[in-house]
Amino acid sequence: MIILEDQYYDINQRLLIIAGLWPYQKWRFRIIPIIFFLTVLISYLIVQLATFVTSSFNINLVLTVFSQVLPCLIYILKYSSFLLNSRLVKECYERLRRDWITLKVPDEIDILRKYADITKLFTIIIIVLASLAIISFSLFQFLPNILDVALPLNESRKHHFVFKAEYFIDQERYFYFILIHSLLATSMGGIGVISTGCMLAGYALHTCAMLKIASYRLEHITDKIPPGFNFKRDHIIRERIIAAVNIHRRALEFAEFMLSRFMLIYFILIGVGVLSLTINMFQLLHLAMLNDMNGTLGSIFFVISHFLYLFLANFLGQLITDHNTDVFNTTYTTQWYTVSVQAQKLLLLIMQRNTKNYYFVIGGVYVASLEGFATLASTSISYFTVIYSTQ
Template sequence: MHATDEYYNKINRVVLKILGLWPYEQSYFGRIQKVFFVSIFSTFIFVQLLLFITTQYDTNLLLKILSFVLPVLFCFIKYCIFIIRRDSVKQMLKYNRDNWKLVKDKLEIGIIEKYSYIARLLSIILMGLCCFAIITFTILQFLPLIFDIILPLNESRSCRLIFITEYFVNQEKYIYAIFLHHILAISVAIIAFCNVSSTFLMYVLHTCALLNIASYRIENAIEWNMLAISSPAREYLLYRRIVHAVTIHRRAIEFINFITSEFTVLFAILIVIGVSSLSLNLLQFLQLITLTNNITEIVVFAFMICLHLVYMFIANYAGQKITDHGIKLFHAIYNGKWYMTPLHTQKMLLFIMQKGTIYVNIGIFTASLEGFATLVNAAISYFTVIHSTRQ
C-alpha cells in the first residue's frame, strides 16, 4: 500500500482488524473474531424475539420490539457486508492503492491528500461519537444504580432494561450478566456501524478526489502559450494531456460503478430496514411523549431518531458530492479553451462531457439530497399510516 495512503487509512484498518473484517486477515484468530461477533449480534436479536414465545401477542409489543430489533439488524447487516463481500472489499482496497500510483504532480498529490485527510478526520470523529454513544448507553442502563449512590432512598431503585429481552432465567438474579450482554452487543453494533460507514465514506471521498484531479487536468490541459508551439507538436501535447484527464476520470467512474454494482442488493436491504426502523422509532417516540413519562426511553428513542436522520443525510450527501464533482468536471470542460483544440480533440471532450455527470444508483434509488428527502418522506408516510391505524 502507498505509504501516504496507509497513513490516512490506518484508523479504519486497525478497527477492521479488531472486528475481524480486514479482508487480508486469514488467520485462525480472525475466524474466531467473526464467529464471536456474529454470535453476539445473533443472540441479542434472538433474545428480543423470544419475547413472542413467553408473552401474549400484542401489537404494541410487536412494534416496540421491532423498533429495537431493526436498528440492531441494520448494524448486523453492515457488519456482514465485509464478510459476505470480502473479495469486493479487497478489490476496492486494490483500486484505492492503484489510484494513488496514478498521481505524480505535486498539486494532484495535494488534492488526493486533502480528501484523504478529510476521510481520516471523519473516521476520528465517528470513533469519538462511538465512544460517546457507548458511554451514554451504559450510563442510561445503570442510571438507577448511579442514583442509589448519589441520591439514596430508603429502598433501592429497580433496574430496568432499555432493550426488552427474554433469557428464560431470573432476570433480577442475573441482571449484571444481562447488562453485560446488552452493553457488549450495543458496543459492537455501534463500532461496526461507524467503522464500516467511515470506510465507505473514505471510498466516496477518494472518488471525489479523482474527479477533482480530472477537473484540474482538464483546466490546465489547454493554455494560451501553446499557440506558439507548432501544430503537430501542439496537437500531440493536447492529446496527451487530455488522455491523462480521461484516464483518471475513467478510473473514478469504474471505482464508483464497482462499489454500486457489488453492494446494490445489500444497500437496498439496508434502505428498506432503515426506513422501516425510522418509522417505528417515530411511532414509539410519539407514544412515549404523549402517554408515558419514561425519560430514559424518551432519550433513547430521540437519540435513535437523530441517528437515523444523520446517517441518511450523510449517506445521501456523499452521493450528492460525487454528482457535484462530476458536474464540476463538466463545467471545467465547458468553460475551458476547447475551441483551441483540433476537431477530433473537441469530439473527445464532448464525449467526456456526456460521461461527466455521475449518479450513485442503488437499484431504482439515487443517492442525493433529493434521495434523502424521499427517504424521510417515505418514513414519515409509513409512520402516519401506522399511527392512524392505531387510533
C-alpha cells in the same frame, strides 16, 4: 512508497481488524472476532424476539420489539455484507492503492491527500459521537446506583432496562450480566456499522478525488505550452485530454465496481432502514407520551442514528454526482478556442458524455442523493403518520 494504511487509512484499518473484516488479515486471526461479533449480535436478536414467548401478543408489543429488532438486523446485515464480500473490499483497496502509486504530479497527489484527510477526520468524528452515545447509554443504566449514593432512599432503586428482552431469568438479580450483554451488542453493532460505513465513505471520497483530478487536468490542458497552432503543441494538448478522460473513466469504474456486489444487500438495507425508522419514530412518540424516560432515551438514540446514517450515505452519493458535474463544467469553461479542431472534438466528446448526470444508483431503483434522502425521510414520516392514525 506511500503506505496508505499507516498515513491516511490507519483508523479504518484498525476498526476493520477489530471487527475481523480487514481483508489483508490471515483467516486464522479473523475467525475469533467474526465468531464473537456474530454470536453477540445474533444472540441479542434472539432474546429480543423471545419477548413474544412470555408476553401477551398485541400491536404495542410488536412495535416495541421490532423497534429494537430491526436496528439489530441492520447491524447483522451490514457486518455480513463486508464479511461475504471480503474479496471485493480488498480489490477496491487495491485499486485505490494503484491510483496513489500511478499519480506523480504533486498537485494531484495533494488532491488525493486532501480527500484522504477528510476520510480520516470523518471517521474520527463518527467514532467520538458513537463513543459518547454508548457512554451516555451506559451511565443512564447505572443511574439508580448513582442516585442511591447521592440521594439515598429507604430501599435501593430498581433498575430499568432501555431495551426489552427476555432472558428467562430474574432480570433484577442478573442485572449486570444482562447489561453487559446489551452493551456488548450495542458496541459490536456500532463498531460493525462504523467500520464498514467509514471504509465505504473512504472509497466514495476517493472517487470524488479522482473526479477532481480529472477536472484539474482539463483546467490546465494549455498550461506551460507556448501559444499558437503547431503539431507538437496539439499533440501535447490531446495527450493531456486523453489522460483526463482516463482518470474520469477510472473514477466511474471504481464507483460502479464498488456498487456491483453491495447493490442487493444495500437495497434490502434501504427497505429495512425505512421500516426501522418509521417504527422507532412511532415508538419515540408513544414512550414520550407515557413519560418513559428509559425507553425514550433508546428511541431518541435510534431515530437520530437512522437520520444521520441515511443523510451521510446520500450525501456521499450527492458528492460523487456533483464532482462528475464539475468535470462537465470545467470542460465547458476551458480555453477550448485556443486548441486545434481535433482537440476541440475530443473536448466535445467529453461534454456529450457528461450532459447526463452520473448518479449512484442502488438496486437499479434508488438514487443516492440529497433528494433521495428527502424521499426516504418523507416516506418514513408518511408511514409513521399512517401507523399513528390507526391507534
